[in-house]
Amino acid sequence: MEQTEAAESPDVTGFLPASGFAYTESDEEKRRGVRRMKLFATCLLLLAATVFALAKWAEHADAGAWAGYVAAAAEAGMVGALADWFAVTALFRHPMGLPIPHTAIIPTKKDQLGQSLGDFVGENFLSESVVRSRLSTVKLGRRLGAWLSEPANADRLTTEVSTALRGGLTVLRDSDVQAIVGEAINRRAATLEIGPGAGKLLEQIVADGGHRRVVDLVCERAEIWLVANADSVMGAVTGGAPGWTPKFVDRKVGERVYKELLRFVTEMRDWPEHPARGAIDRFLRDFANDLQSDTATRTRVERLKAEVLARDEVQDFIASAWGSLRRMIVGAAEDEQSELRLRARAAILSFGRRMESDPRLRAKLEGWVEDAATHVVTTYQKEITSLITDTVAGWDAEHTSRKIEAHIGRDLQFIRINGTVVGSLAGLAIFTVYRAIAGG
Template identity: 75%
Template sequence: MDGTNPADGTAPPLTAFAYTAEDEERRRGVRRMKTMATCLLLLVAVVYTLATWAKSAGVSGWPGYVAAAAEAGMVGALADWFAVTALFRRPLGLPIPHTAIIPTKKDQLGESLGAFVGENFLSSGVVRTRLHALNIAGRLGTWLAEPAHADRVTAELATALRGALTVLRDADVQAVVGEAITRRAEAAEVAPGLGKTLDRIVTDGAHRRAVDLICARAHDWLVLHGDSVMDAVQGGAPGWTPRFVDRKVGERVYKELLRFVTEMRDMPGHPARGAIDRFLTDFASDLQSDTETRTKVERLKADLLERPEIQDIIASAWSAVRGMIMSAAEDERSELRLRARASLLSLGNRLSTDPQLRAKVEGWLEDAAAYVVTTYRTEITSLISETVAAWDADQTSRKIEAHIGRDLQFIRINGTVVGALAGLLIYTVSHALGG
């Protein structure tokens, strides 16, 4: 699946994150902490009531201190209860301003979170500093220098290569390869290149082996098919010539032809060989400089490319290449895998020992990462804000409360204790100054 809507090709709407069984277990823990904080508030209230009753009953001394501490503890507990509750819902359901902050300000929080991430995590300087500190190139070099690791990477690369070749449709690749080869062949003029190659062949004398082979084959053919040659000569003679004359002429032609081919075969300095050398030299020059010759070669090339046999050969090249690559990728001892393994080991050793190469690779990685974060920072941060905006407000509030609610209930407990201590301190100081 590509994550798009099949009806119109657009991306499907983002959904809220799931509320899991683990979240429900956390909420039960939060409820236990709420009960504990509430019980502490009730305990302080009971203590305040008893201390106030004792004070009104005429007991002097300690009831005043206890009542002051309990009263301040209740205030602190209620204030912190209000603050904690206001994060997730409206206290007592009352429409008090600036309460139920998470449900009502969820979208703004998502935008602020995205902006915060973009400014503090997706900046070029931060990414470069972090990558530089990680020393990725050095670690990679040390890891790849181990033969076992190089074998593992080679095997993974071979598997990935086989997978990619399996997924590709042969017909599509053949069409692309055929079109690419044909377009390249049509765009490039072949005559000058052929001329230079032919000129080097003639200069090096490499063509003489081909001439030797042709002369030897021609001599052997003439020896075996002498009657055919003589019959062909006699068949082309005029009808008014006597038969024995035709036969004599045929024999003479055959003998001269055989002698000529034999001399060419056995004499490296034969004049005909020199003529062939001059012809090939002139033809090589014409291929490079003669406009008419080059034009004829281009027409011949175009005619050849249009022939279905040539197109079939070009298209079938992919099948041959694919088969060779698949076979090499599957064979652990193939030249492809051995060379890949050797290259990985060499790269690992160089990265481990060459500071300049490490610095160069680090620079490439830093440049690539910096480009990604600077180019796509808006898309990344918008993903955060859009994802948060798609969450259901009540479910989001419940999930966040399940994760951080226990710590927030400790705030209520701490508020009760700190409030009581502060109240006791204030009462003691006031009483001392007043008395």
């Protein structure tokens, strides 16, 4: 009745079929439990057969009316046990090796079962109504807000995000990123005309008087330089004088020029309404206007921009910008007290508290999640369910049957046991009714 242990026991020393459907040592332990239950159910069948034989012998020996009742119960128990043995065995193999139709259901119908399982999951778990109903009962917004508002959870999330950020920046190849960044900057700079924007910015700076600090700084630095380099200035003036002029005249001229330069710089520094300052203001205003409206000026600015971008020094700086940025981000992500991590933690806590207290924000987030989830399940339902069907289709039929039997076979043996017991009781009841009717 039962197949041999050699035929049933797989090699569990790391067996892994080509499909990746592993039969593990844990499965073999379960299978040993199945064999014990099979032995018990078979012994119960043999017990029923023995009782039937003894009862029939007692009945023929005129041992009394009880022998008929016992024989009927034992006979029905055998029938129930055999019928349930056939039903259980037919799930996994051909009973007694006979190719009886509609037996060995799991090995022969494996692909159809996988397809049915995929369809069942798609219809009952991946439908839009089911997903929306389930997500609406979860109250994701409130739960997420409560979780994020806990400082320990905010610290944990900040750490995980920092780790992921460092890992992502580490695996990126600097040369590839630098090429992308450089191309993006160059393309953007080439297509963006800077003249009008620079003109508006300069116009606003002049209107606000922001350039005056620059003028003040230049005047201060010029005065300091003139004081420190008086001999050099006078020497430059006298050195350019004609050879036929007397030396004392050249010296007087040099001193005069130096004093006038120093006076001019000092007055310009100390007098906000100095005519030279006004000339600078007019020049900057005119230049700001030309940057916005004068075609020739804008063309020259664009040409200068292109020349600057084409210089090797500028391209090297653009390419190296990514390396500096990456080092800065990685360093900030590693430092628990960095401004980046502190701000990220504060933002997480703030978002969690808002999520707890703001029902509109919770509703918006939950709506986004529901829309995203339903879009995924409705758009990719076939791809998701095909994972089930394709996986099951790739399993080896024999090992699939063997693994399933290892997991549920023990419970199925109770069907045989119950069939023996219930069959015996049913047979006893039927025989009792029959004798009551026949005796009546």
